[in-house]
Amino acid sequence: MAAIFQGVGAAEALSSSPFNSFDSNKSIFSPRRSFSVRKGASFAVVRSDGTVNLNLKGRRAQQLISNAVATKADSAAASSSSKPGHELLLFEALQEGLEEEMDRDPHVCVMGEDVGHYGGSYKVTKGLAKKFGDLRVLDTPIAENSFTGMGIGAAMTGLRPVIEGMNMGFLLLAFNQISNNCGMLHYTSGGQFTIPIVIRGPGGVGRQLGAEHSQRLESYFQSIPGIQMVACSTPYNAKGLMKAAIRSENPVILFEHVLLYNLKERIPDEDYICNLEEAEMVRPGEHVTILTYSRMRYHVMQAAKTLVNKGYDPEVIDIRSLKPFDLYTIGNSVKKTHRVLIVEECMRTGGIGASLTAAITENFNDYLDAPIMCLSSQDVPTPYAGTLEEVTVVQPPQIVTAVEQLCQ
Amino acid sequence: MSTAFSAAKFSTQPFSTISHDSPLVFAKPTSQFFGSTRKLRLTSSSKFNLSRRSGTVVAVSDYVKQKTSKSTTSLLITKEEGLELYEDMVFGRAFEDMCAQMYYRGKMFGFVHLYNGQEAVSTGFIKLLKQQDSVVSTYRDHVHALSKGVPARAVMSELFGKTTGCCRGQGGSMHMFSREHNLLGGFAFIGEGIPIATGAAFTSKYKREVLKEADCDHVTLAFFGDGTCNNGQFFECLNMAALWKLPIVFVVENNLWAIGMSHSRATSDPQIYKKGPAFGMPGIHVDGMDVLKVREVAKEAIGRARRGEGPTLVECETYRFRGHSLADPDELRDPAEKDHYAARDPIRALKKYLIENSLASEAELKAIDKKIDEVVEDAVEFADESPIPARSQLLENVFADPRGFGIGPDGRYRCEDPKFTEGTARV
Numbered sequence: 001m002a003a004i005f006q007g008v009g010a011a012e013a014l015s016s017s018p019f020n021s022f023d024s025n026k027s028i029f030s031p032r033r034s035f036s037v038r039k040g041a042s043f044a045v046v047r048s049d050g051t052v053n054l055n056l057k058g059r060r061a062q063q064l065i066s067n068a069v070a071t072k073a074d075s076a077a078a079s080s081s082s083k084p085g086h087e088l089l090l091f092e093a094l095q096e097g098l099e100e101e102m103d104r105d106p107h108v109c110v111m112g113e114d115v116g117h118y119g120g121s122y123k124v125t126k127g128l129a130k131k132f133g134d135l136r137v138l139d140t141p142i143a144e145n146s147f148t149g150m151g152i153g154a155a156m157t158g159l160r161p162v163i164e165g166m167n168m169g170f171l172l173l174a175f176n177q178i179s180n181n182c183g184m185l186h187y188t189s190g191g192q193f194t195i196p197i198v199i200r201g202p203g204g205v206g207r208q209l210g211a212e213h214s215q216r217l218e219s220y221f222q223s224i225p226g227i228q229m230v231a232c233s234t235p236y237n238a239k240g241l242m243k244a245a246i247r248s249e250n251p252v253i254l255f256e257h258v259l260l261y262n263l264k265e266r267i268p269d270e271d272y273i274c275n276l277e278e279a280e281m282v283r284p285g286e287h288v289t290i291l292t293y294s295r296m297r298y299h300v301m302q303a304a305k306t307l308v309n310k311g312y313d314p315e316v317i318d319i320r321s322l323k324p325f326d327l328y329t330i331g332n333s334v335k336k337t338h339r340v341l342i343v344e345e346c347m348r349t350g351g352i353g354a355s356l357t358a359a360i361t362e363n364f365n366d367y368l369d370a371p372i373m374c375l376s377s378q379d380v381p382t383p384y385a386g387t388l389e390e391v392t393v394v395q396p397p398q399i400v401t402a403v404e405q406l407c408q
Numbered sequence: 409m410s411t412a413f414s415a416a417k418f419s420t421q422p423f424s425t426i427s428h429d430s431p432l433v434f435a436k437p438t439s440q441f442f443g444s445t446r447k448l449r450l451t452s453s454s455k456f457n458l459s460r461r462s463g464t465v466v467a468v469s470d471y472v473k474q475k476t477s478k479s480t481t482s483l484l485i486t487k488e489e490g491l492e493l494y495e496d497m498v499f500g501r502a503f504e505d506m507c508a509q510m511y512y513r514g515k516m517f518g519f520v521h522l523y524n525g526q527e528a529v530s531t532g533f534i535k536l537l538k539q540q541d542s543v544v545s546t547y548r549d550h551v552h553a554l555s556k557g558v559p560a561r562a563v564m565s566e567l568f569g570k571t572t573g574c575c576r577g578q579g580g581s582m583h584m585f586s587r588e589h590n591l592l593g594g595f596a597f598i599g600e601g602i603p604i605a606t607g608a609a610f611t612s613k614y615k616r617e618v619l620k621e622a623d624c625d626h627v628t629l630a631f632f633g634d635g636t637c638n639n640g641q642f643f644e645c646l647n648m649a650a651l652w653k654l655p656i657v658f659v660v661e662n663n664l665w666a667i668g669m670s671h672s673r674a675t676s677d678p679q680i681y682k683k684g685p686a687f688g689m690p691g692i693h694v695d696g697m698d699v700l701k702v703r704e705v706a707k708e709a710i711g712r713a714r715r716g717e718g719p720t721l722v723e724c725e726t727y728r729f730r731g732h733s734l735a736d737p738d739e740l741r742d743p744a745e746k747d748h749y750a751a752r753d754p755i756r757a758l759k760k761y762l763i764e765n766s767l768a769s770e771a772e773l774k775a776i777d778k779k780i781d782e783v784v785e786d787a788v789e790f791a792d793e794s795p796i797p798a799r800s801q802l803l804e805n806v807f808a809d810p811r812g813f814g815i816g817p818d819g820r821y822r823c824e825d826p827k828f829t830e831g832t833a834r835v
Contacts, residue, residue, distance in 0.1 A: 106619055135618055141651070146603045146644035153607020156592060157542065159614060180600055185593065189585035190576030191805035193592070228812045249808035277814050277821070324814025324822075331817040363817050 085268045091261040093235035094124045094200075097242035098162065100271070102132055105160065108246055111138045111151050112164030112201075121166050122202055122261050148174035148199070152181045156193040160246060168203030168255065169215040182251045183226030198245045200254035204295055204345055205382050205393050207259065214382035214389075219351040221253055222323050229322040230276055231255040231294040235265040237320060240274025248276060255322070257295045279326035285315030288403050289333040291356060292343040293319045296394060300343050303399035312403055322352050325359055334360060338369040339406045343394055348376040373402050483765055484700045490758070490767045493699055495776050496535060497527040497755045500551035502777075502784045503560060504730075507550065507567060510788065511734050516567045519596075520581045523551040525697075525729035528754035529661050530555045532702030533629055536710055542590040542628040544605035547582035548661075548728075549594045552631060557589045560787035570794035577797045578805065598632065599639035602658070605630035606645045609656035609719075616716075627713040628656045635666030637680045643687075646721065650688040653718035657709045658684075660723040661696065667732040668740045684721030696724030697752040700761065727752075799831035 088096065102108045109132075110125055116139035119126035129137040140147040144165065151161040165171040171178065178199065185193055205214045221229060228250050232238035238256070245252035274280075282297065283304060292300045297318050304314050315333050319325065334340055340360060342353040353374040360372055375394045382392055485493070504522040511520050523530065526548075534543060534555035545552040553563050558574055566573025567581055574586050575594075584594040592608055595601040608628040615624040636642055637660060649656050660680050664671045672678050684691025690712075694705045702724060709720040727749035731738030762768040807813065810823035827833035 109614065109618075133618065135614060141644070141647055143640075143644035143648065146606070146641050146648060149600070149603020149641065150607040150610055150645075150648065153544075153592065153604035154611045154614070155607070156604065157608045157611040159611050176597070176600065177603060180595075180597060181604065185585075186808055187805045188575060188579040188583040189587075189593065189805075190574070190578050191808075192575070192585050192587040194808040196808070226806050228807075248812075250812045277811060321814065324812065326815050327817045328815045328819040 085266045087264060087266045088235060089261065090232075090235045090238050090256075090263045090265075091122055091124050093239040093265075093267060094232075094242050094256070095126060095128070097239035098125065098246070099128060099131070101243055101246040102128065102136065105246075107158060108160045108162065109136045109138065109154070110162045110164065111140055111147055113140055113142055113166050115139060115164050120164065122256075122258075124261075125164070144170050144173040145177055149177040149181060151197055151199075152177060152185070152195055155195045155197040155251075156185065160196045160198075162198045162200065162246060165199065165201030167213050167215075167258075168201045168217045169212055171199065171201065171217065172215075172220070174199075175220070178221065178227070178253075179224050183224040187226060194249050195251045196246075196249050197251045198242075198248075198254060199251070200242070200245075200256060202256045202258045202261070204255075204257040204259070205377065205389065208384055208386055208389055209258070209382075210384050211381035216346045216351075216377060218255060218322050219346050219349075219354075222352060222355060227251045227253055228276055228324070229253045229255065230320055231257075231322055233257070233260060233294050233297045233318055233320070235263060236267045237274050237280060237318075239267060240272055241276065241320070243271075244273040244276045247273065252276065255294060259295055260298075274320070277321050277324060277326060279329040280318040280320050281329065282316040282318050283314065285313040285337070287313045287337060288315065288339040288341055288406055289330070289337045290314050290316045290341045290343060290399070290403070291319050291330060292316065293322065293352070294345060296343045296345050299394060299396050300399055303396040303403070306396065306400050307403055310400075310404075312407060314403060319356070325356060327359065327363055330356075330360065331364055334364045335367045338367055340368065340372045341399070341402050341406055342372065342374040342376075343399055343402075344374070344376050345393055346376055347379050348374075349379050351376050370406055373406055375399065375402055483767070484704065485767070487767045490762050491772070491776065492535060493531050493703070494755070494758055494762065494768070494773060495780065496531040496555055497699065497758065498777055498780045499554055499560075499783070500527040500530060501755060502780045503550060503554060503563070503787075506564075506784045506788060508730070508734060510564075510567070515792075516569070516581070518580060518582075519547065519733050519735065520567070521548040521733045522730045523548050523728070525749065525753070526661055526663060526726045527551060528699035528702050528758075529631070529659065529696045529724045529726055532699045533631075533657075533659055533706045533710075536703065536706050537627065537629070540590060540626050542592050542605070542608045542626065544592045544601040544608065544628065544630045545584070545594060546598060546601060546632055546636070547594070547596050548633075549582070549584045549591075553584040553586065553589075553591055553594075556586070556591050558584065558586045558591060560783055561790040562586075564784075564787040564791040565794050568791040568794070569796065570791055571797040571801065572790070572794040576801065576805070578801075592628075598636040599641035602630050602632060602636070602641050602645045605656055605658075606649055606654060609649065609654035609713075610652070612655050613652065625714045625716075626655065627710050628654075629659055629710075630656060631659045631661060633666065634660065634662040634664065634671040634680065635669065635674065636660075637683065638675055643683075646684070646687040646689065646719070649719040653716065655713035655716065656719045657706075657713055658719060658721045660721070661726055662723050663726050663728045665728070665732070665741060667736065670740075679723075681721060681723040689719045689721055691721045691723070693723045693725065696726030697749065697754050697757065699754050699758050800829055802831040803828055803833065 110128065114121055115125040116129035116134055116137045125137060148163055151163045154161050182195055182197060186195055203215060203217055218229060230241050230252060232241045241254060245254050290300050300316055304316060307314050315337055317329060317333055342356055344351060344353045346352045353376050357372045357374050375398060377393045380392060383389055500523060504524050507520060507522060510516050530551045534552065543552055543556050550563055554560060562574040563584065566575055566577060566579060566584065569577045571577050574584060579585060579594060582594055582596040585591060592604055593601060605628045612624055612626040615621045662680060666674065681691035681693040692705055695701050705722055709722055712720055729750060759773055811821050813822040816822045816825060822828055822833060825833050
């Protein structure tokens with residue numbers, strides 16, 4: 001099902017939850033919630049930020065930080081920089097982020113299949129080859145393992161490549177290079193070579209794309225030591241994470257989702273990045289912590305609408321950083337609500353949810369009033385038939401049921 | 409003396425029956441040389457049905473035709489060059505012999521792959537490089553590291569697992585890296601380094617064309633073995649390198665055996681150099697036991713890359729005198745084959761050449777031998793006395809930016825946790 005989002009009525013209900021229930025000292029960016037409303041064939045976005053009124057306000061540019069937690073929220077700046085920003089779709093946000101970084105640093109280059117003349121199979125690199133040339137936006141032959149390795153070699157010798165997997169599933173072919181070289185070489189060389197590479201591409205279950213194009217690979221890569229994994233879910237964090245990933249000295253895998261490319265949102269004009277290691281508070285709440293990422297965020301928000309009508313107050317966190325987990329944001333939430341539900345698109349066995357469950361149990365067991373519930377997609381290759389595909393992933397009614405069960 | 413390249417070694421047997429009494433002299437330049445891959449010239453000596461495609465397989469070079477002089481007074485190297493080559497090969501041999509000793513004494517562990525017998529390839533190629541040129545190797549990388557300039561002390565310490573090693577003891581025998589000397593590793597899986605080398609060559613081209621560093625002509629050498637030539641990464645990178653004319657030379661150290669698998673048993677067409685023209689680059693075969701021949705071929709291949717003419721595939725027929733690794737009992741290889749190649753020991757051949765052509769005296773060469781022994785002894789001593797890595801080193805180089813370990817439950821980055829620097833933090 002498409003990501004179906006909050007109506008304006010629910011937004012009002014949400015804004016009634018007190019702003020100060022969210023730990024403002026924690027944020028270095030003003031808390032935002034973003035919802036999209038799907039009307040027929042087009043997407044429109046309604047947004048509000050964490051303040052009580054629903055004006056579009058306080059989209060403070062997020063600065064490059066040197067420590068995890070800012071000492072205080074800079075609320076003065078938040079209210080003064082009320083630039084209107086500009087509206088765009090998620091794939092355009094990714095493109096904008098990529099283009100800005102390529103303008104900023106001539107060492108940034110793109111490699112992948114059909115990224116150049118074709119503009120990218122999801123149009124993320126559209127227009128870049130014309131602007132930057134065929135060598136900076138390199139159309140590669142279909143040899144994932146080798147061109148990923150080539151990107152790693154280029155990164156070791158001074159460039160900052162962005163490798164695109166046409167579909168994340170194709171990166172299975174590059175697993176050798178990603179695991180053996182990308183993650184390892186900084187360590188086995190004793191710190192001599194850095195690999196500031198970004199590997200990105202669309203993944204996740206789409207609309208009847210078949211099993212091989214609908215893989216959820218986060219779980220496969222999560223154990224590789226030496227890499228970071230992030231998943232974007234909104235145009236704002238897509239651009240921010242893309243830029244942060246390119247600027248990072250570590251190898252970063254950026255997971256995008258096939259169904260989210262057409263989300264529209266208004267994002268700031270000024271330069272900003274999103275911290276790679278931080279989670280995003282989507283909706284503060286009191287009763288239960290729902291941890292999610294990527295497309296499931298929208299299923300959760302839809303379920304939240306139902307839950308609110310039923311009188312529940314869920315706290316929704318988009319974990320964004322799949323490796324490493326932001327245990328601070330998550331921990332604070334657990335300490336407040338004492339109940340955790342994880343909703344993910346990854347497989348049940350050995351998925352992100354499984355790791356997250358273990359991490360929370362290990363660190364916050366004393367704060368839990370109930371066992372952690374984890375809703376993952378089924379351990380099946382994604383079927384082609386629409387009805388079967390629908391039940392492969394977690395649907396909002398299941399989330400509602402789970403919350404009701406947890407809160408008994 | 410003819411400076412032509414290796415005689416056309418089209419033999420399919422493991423070792424050639426072509427006479428090698430005078431390894432450095434060729435009667436007739438029967439071999440192919442790259443010059444233009446667009447020309448197809450069939451030489452009468454070729455025993456094979458050369459490619460069906462035009463402009464492939466072999467092209468007899470104009471270069472060869474120019475060298476009509478067979479005067480024995482035109483030597484291939486000067487005295488300094490000769491001594492440099494000799495020293496480098498003896499260095500490699502002595503170092504590897506010492507590694508074997510140290511391994512059996514329990515100073516180094518794991519898989520150790522020694523390079524004895526193949527020194528001509530490493531010396532012949534790497535001694536022509538500048539410091540900024542890159543070398544990518546495999547697990548048989550000690551001698552590539554030494555030829556590239558990594559100090560013996562650093563390599564030996566790395567083998568002993570000490571913190572003064574070139575990779576702080578974190579890499580080991582199969583993962584030698586040196587940023588200073590542009591040694592990009594040391595890879596345990598075969599074929600894994602070839603894309604890395606392609607990437608380094610790509611950077612060189614990028615620097616020249618995008619970043620406009622006009623004088624950037626860095627060349628990358630990728631060394632790998634015969635077994636790797638059946639691996640997908642090899643073919644994929646040949647394609648990309650030729651497609652974009654990357655400044656890279658693919659050097660195949662064909663020692664005819666991949667652990668216990670003979671090359672002819674694993675490969676449908678054992679002539680690896682023929683695979684170059686299939687991708688649009690020249691393919692050369694050279695006698696890898698003869699450092700001067702290797703050097704001549706290397707000069708051309710490296711020169712080609714530097715001029716921006718693209719990659720070359722060079723197959724060096726060579727042999728490893730020891731087993732695949734120190735754990736290999738080496739029972740499968742025929743003693744006659746081993747003897748055949750032992751008789752073509754590259755160090756002995758070069759020594760003979762130097763002395764016969766009055767480039768050096770016995771005494772000078774002996775002095776070099778002695779000097780190398782001292783260097784190697786000193787390396788062992790240094791490695792012995794070096795400290796072992798402290799526990800705190802465990803987490804240090806996992807990420808270039810240690811914030812990648814994430815934010816802990818207390819809100820601080822884990823790398824700021826004092827236990828992190830002690831190496832005892834849970835991450």
